[in-house]
Amino acid sequence: MAPADLLHDDPTLPLLRVEGLTVGHEGRVVQRDLTFSVRRGEVLAIVGASGCGKSTLLRHLIGLQAPLAGRVCYGAHDFHHCDAATRDALRRRFGVMFQAGALWSSMSVGENLMLPMRLFTDWPAAERERRARHKLSLVGLPGGFDLAPSALSGGMRKRAAIARALVLDPALLYLDEPSSGLDPPNATRLDELIGHLRDDLGRTVVMVTHDIDSVFAVADRALFLDEQEQTMTAFDTPAALLAQGPAPVREFLARGRAVRPLRVAAAASPAGPAAGPADPADAVEASA
Numbered sequence: 001m002a003p004a005d006l007l008h009d010d011p012t013l014p015l016l017r018v019e020g021l022t023v024g025h026e027g028r029v030v031q032r033d034l035t036f037s038v039r040r041g042e043v044l045a046i047v048g049a050s051g052c053g054k055s056t057l058l059r060h061l062i063g064l065q066a067p068l069a070g071r072v073c074y075g076a077h078d079f080h081h082c083d084a085a086t087r088d089a090l091r092r093r094f095g096v097m098f099q100a101g102a103l104w105s106s107m108s109v110g111e112n113l114m115l116p117m118r119l120f121t122d123w124p125a126a127e128r129e130r131r132a133r134h135k136l137s138l139v140g141l142p143g144g145f146d147l148a149p150s151a152l153s154g155g156m157r158k159r160a161a162i163a164r165a166l167v168l169d170p171a172l173l174y175l176d177e178p179s180s181g182l183d184p185p186n187a188t189r190l191d192e193l194i195g196h197l198r199d200d201l202g203r204t205v206v207m208v209t210h211d212i213d214s215v216f217a218v219a220d221r222a223l224f225l226d227e228q229e230q231t232m233t234a235f236d237t238p239a240a241l242l243a244q245g246p247a248p249v250r251e252f253l254a255r256g257r258a259v260r261p262l263r264v265a266a267a268a269s270p271a272g273p274a275a276g277p278a279d280p281a282d283a284v285e286a287s288a
């Protein structure tokens with residue numbers, strides 16, 4: 001039987017280690033020879049032009065596709081080569097917001113959040129509702145539970161989708177282009193939420209983005225994927241990459257900066273002005 005928390009059973013190892021990974025579709029290589037790691041409690045940004053393979057990489061990291069070569073290790077476990085029970089237990093430790101991560105329009109926001117709990121836990125209905133409401137206040141949507149997704153703005157829908165990715169209390173959160181399509185204040189608010197998840201709740205975040213402001217605002221390290229070269233061209237802190245990264249990476253970083261405000265003035269809390277009072281359960285979850 002798998003131990004309770006496979007992501008943390010060897011604290012000397014990085015939470016995620018990717019070694020010589022080649023990813024693609026039906027044998028066609030999209031990105032090859034990727035080697036990088038993610039530490040506990042850091043935000044990694046995966047950056048690159050549209051179509052270079054960011055979402056494809058993510059699908060391999062979460063087990064929706066098998067690598068053409070190389071390994072994806074969570075703690076001590078080789079994700080694509082371990083037994084099915086271990087792989088399932090690992091999957092339960094991460095939450096995912098897909099790029100087209102729309103909420104189901106036929107369900108209320110609250111029902112959207114409760115769906116993963118209905119599918120993957122035996123928590124009673126009252127507990128599912130409590131957790132859904134709590135996660136909505138965490139992302140600054142305390143009044144969103146009974147609303148239809150169509151009643152939310154684009155920024156609110158993104159935050160609701162992040163709340164849904166959080167309902168099973170993942171240690172590791174995968175977000176595919178969380179700020180795409182948002183106006184500058186909402187994009188900044190989303191960065192603040194991601195920083196809050198890391199700094200106050202101890203979550204580790206892997207975020208696909210082509211938003212350079214987001215990279216500088218919240219990423220501890222950034223991984224650059226190049227479409228022509230079909231491999232990674234840089235992996236370091238944003239500051240180090242801006243100062244001494246390869247020339248195309250430096251130019252890309254310099255070009256995208258300072259497009260939007262660093263902070264949203266009215267947002268006293270990271271989750272935005274509508275955030276509810278902190279739930280003591282967060283402290284428990286953060287240290288779990």
Ligand SMILES: Nc1ncnc2c1ncn2[C@@H]1O[C@H](COP(=O)(O)OP(=O)(O)O)[C@@H](O)[C@H]1O
Nearest residue numbers: 025026030048049050051052053054055056057
């Ligand atoms: N399901 C799929 N089957 C075949 N090819 C795909 C599939 N999804 C994406 N691709 C191709 O893989 C490449 C990378 O796509 P993607 O990972 O979506 O890029 P990004 O997320 O960086 O924009 C593109 O050439 C795309 O057309």
Ligand SMILES: [Mg+2]
Nearest residue numbers: 054055056099
């Ligand atoms: Mg994509």
